[in-house]
Amino acid sequence: MNQEILRVTTLLENALSQSRFDHPSPLASGGIFQNSRADMNGWASQFPSERSVSSSPAPNWLNSPGSSSGLIVKRTIRVDIPVDKYPNYNFVGRLLGPRGNSLKRVEASTDCRVLIRGRGSIKDPIKEDMMRGKPGYEHLNEPLHILVEAELPIEIVDARLMQAREILDDLLTPVEETHDFYKKQQLRELALLNGSLREEGSPMSGSISPYNSLGMKRAKTRG
16 A cells, blocks of 8 residues: 555545534635635536535534633644755645545645635736736735634534644655655546546446545536
8 A cells, every 4th residue: 555645645534534514614815715616726627516505514623522612713724845856846736636625625634714815816828917916815915824713612623623734744845746646636536537448347446436435426427
């Protein structure tokens, strides 16, 4: 078994098993990712939100007496992306995954918002140059980085942020293409989403499939 993909999958599974929230993963906002049908600034094709906010039940911690003091705090951490050290590595694509699913899993398993910011966060360099300097896009003058935001009970907010950071740090560690089994899993997932790889009997049907291991539903495709 490949240790690299098992490590990432285990991190996500552990974070998801500790999560007591029953609501859709929040998509990042603030000029980089828009809610629901986002195009990830050109990095991923449009995808439908899996659940609407209006129909989702209240978070479990709100319904569990004694589980929280009721104090909700908002905290943010920054994770730098080592583009200076690895200028040709596709960090954004690795973080997002097929149709943004990899990033959504990080958000769903940690209850944090993950925002990719800075130079290179918009796939189209012409569009990025046009947006640079405009209100809400000041971050385009900074090096590529990630902001992780959490608005959670004070008892768990720091732990969730650290879970997210650990997962992101692991994803931001470059791997030789021939040994990058996590990337291979993403390519298999993309093939499944596009209908060019049969899910039944494929390598994705194993225990490390991001669908069955993390409870993510495969996006609906037409045809």
